[in-house]
Amino acid sequence: MTYQEKLAAVRKQMAEQHADAYIITSSDPHMSEYVPNHYKCLEFASGFTGSAGTLVVTQHFAGLWTDFRYFTQATEQLANSGYKLVKLKIQHTPEYIDWLYQTLPDGAVVAFDDKLLSVTLGQLLQSKLADKNITLKSFDFLDTIWADRPPLPMKKAFLINEKYTGESVASKLQRVKASLKIQKADYQLISSLDDIAWLFNIRGEDVTYNPVVLSFALLGPSETTLFIDVNKLTAEDKTSLHHSGVQISGYSDVEDALATLPANATIFIDPKRNCFGLYNLLPAGVSIVQETNPSTYFKAIKNPIEVVNMRSVMIRDGVALTQFFKWIEENIGKIKITEMSAAAQLKEFRAAQAGFAGASFNIIAGYKAHGALPHYAATAESDSEILPEGLFLVDSGGQYHYGTTDITRVIPLGNNTEEERTDYTLVLKAMIEGSKTFFPKGTKGYQIDAICRKPLWDYKINYGHGTGHGIGFYLNVHEGPQAFNGTNNPVAVDLGMITSIEPGVYRPGRHGVRIENLVITIAAEVNEFEEFYTFETLTLALIDTSLVKKDLLETHQIAWLNNYNQTVFEKLSPALSADEAAWLKNKSRAI
Template sequence: MDLFIDENKLNDEAKALLAENNITVRPYNDIYEEVKNLKAGESVMIDPMKLNYALYNNIPEGVEKIEHQNPTILMKAMKNDVELENIKNAHIKDGIAVTKLMHWMKTNVGKIKITEMSAARKLEEFRKEQEGYIRDSFEPICAYKDHAAMMHYAPTDESDIEVLPEHLFLTDTGGGYIEGSTDITRTFVMGPVADELKTHFTAVVRGMLNLSRAKFLYGCFGYNLDAIARGPIWDLDIDFKCGTGHGVGYLLNIHEPPTGFRWQIVKSKNEHHKFEEGMVLTNEPGVYVEGSHGIRIENEMIVTKGEKNEFGQFMHFETITFAPIDLDGINPAEMTKFEREWLNNYHAKVFEKIGPHLTEEEREWLKEYTRAI
């Protein structure tokens, strides 16, 4: 068997393992000539979503083309028990870093100069303190006030602004650790905010936690469940023009096919596969008001099996992200009893898992920000 790959991507251990399994490593671009050697009557599997036209055009006439998604995509998306345990460990480390950032920003804003970029650098410092940290898993999105209304804004030297003791600050970032990659978003309340912002904040939190506690039958797709997260936001006659969540790779691509959460099918996104046990997905509804503010709360979840009975195999999600959700932005009166219970239980777990890794001052602060409401 031949593997066409840039050899620089393989270390000596990987090369030895491939050789032991009778896999020959060949230069990546050799595939363009190799496919010409296929004979009429033979078959080749192709993924139209990924195959470029030059390679497709080199396949000889008479060769059967079987159109199918690359089978390794689903294999990678369904993590095994070792991978899942490692990913959970990575999220504890990342939760420590994000919690430290939240404490640092909320206790220092107005006392020292904090900007979007300096906040991003501070979070990187906290992540570097964690054992096994490698790099950021993607370019950090740290956005203050109306900058957060731009979903994929990233601060530059020209756009960087100071964070003041008012309004909202959004941080959508991730860490790459030996145990896996993370993707987490939190929106911090930096000072007094209008009632409208609290209503939007509360709706986003409600949407996120309602999707987190969803139960569903095996065979459901992202578009079957997406409205659960959008419901509280749609109730305000607001929508967000992006997906609610995506698959996450194991120290690979942060946006991993073949599934995700959307209310409509977008074939180009390659997110239209039913949920399988072991998949890891983000859950990140939001509200974005141009010229004013952006709010997003994001946790990661594992697809797990629940009860199996005469109705079929029930499934649910296990939340694996642990960092406080800013209670300063929440109006408990706008939440149901079950929503408050879920949030209180979640925050109890945050304190249990993250608290022991903080300083005494940070731990006392976290106790206040994970209190029951």
């Protein structure tokens, strides 16, 4: 079927079920950012492959609501699909709900698969559309026309050792249940796969780039149940979980467990990380506490063992990146290198490192104008040859059995313009300012975001994405609850949190610059003004200085850059060959 034929088939079912609008989200029953192929509904329906967006269909209009990261991609992929791009004004907001309110008549019916909609969005739809008497109904209009729909993944799951996690399952469960007592909750439903992975020290391969396994968990007064395809676990792992007080039940059994909860019970649910469908199964009379999962806060603060392992990962990852930078420099203009072949070569260097388990996300390798697309993904059609001129932006990361990495570097290839040099230096300045700042305990992410943007704002330059996100420990490369962006996120930047700092400048049609390191929050000083924190940079990879315009940097920023590159050399050189170490030493010399 063509995309227009699929759209027609959806509209036919809508007419049969008297639905005036149909919402298709980019999600799964676990509210994941990245989803198994079985749930790639946006791609099936419209051809759009971005990780964030919402399709809304009526009999007279079909649109994709997505943010600026995907405007160019969406315009290309939606051509001849029957869908039009609707540009979000504010990233990560459900602006389509306002559109539905303004467009639909009183008494209309809005349909969606309630297993693919969060509790928060379901309740927002109810409240926003209520005064027009709009009815919400759950339908899956895609499954009946998705003839070759991929099955749910069946890959094995596995437990990871405490020597990597630094804490036992029993200890983690005890901490979470103590939080539930404070909230006066008898039960907690956990659907978010990274929370489950952290809580049960379990990992899997069900979602590309994220080492998680499809599962649910229900914590009760005296029991804890993990709902998972029982064939995914070995007998040894089942026994280990049992000894930690965990019962194992089938993946779909969670529905019966929720539907049969005691009517006088109180259940804790994270409304952003649980689906509306499971929420609607709760019996009448059950009290509901809606807050962020306690485990989300716990896993954000890395324990000493996790930090030690992450430091080790940074050395391994830095070695691979050094080899990649050297390979690019020595081969550009001599052999044919494209965006895709360069990305494959970088993955090969990472794969040679001990404990490598795969990429942490799809490599963004953007040459020249493609670098101006923050979430660019090269395809066979767009794959550009890399020539000895311009800028090459590479945003990549690795999953290792003892940590996760995420790093962006811009490689200057020659004949660079003054604009490229200025943009590169200003982005570097912004990243340095964020990395070396001191801030009082209780500081929020939006304050760090502003500190990073100030050097760019001074030149009337801005970027449309956030400055930083939390990162998991051998888990999701995007992790909360902290974030460095402009939203009024109430979560303070706390000790032990690992977060990215990644400012950027994007010139459509010309080039993009983004420089990204991971930092950990550490204590700085206690004085008459209470506690102050700062960041320690964890990422170990050369920052090229050949484009730097020293007159745009302050003395302390130049000192930071020189010290950083010297530290990179000292930490990585013992793990490099003599030739690689000599190359890095030359590239790391002070400016």
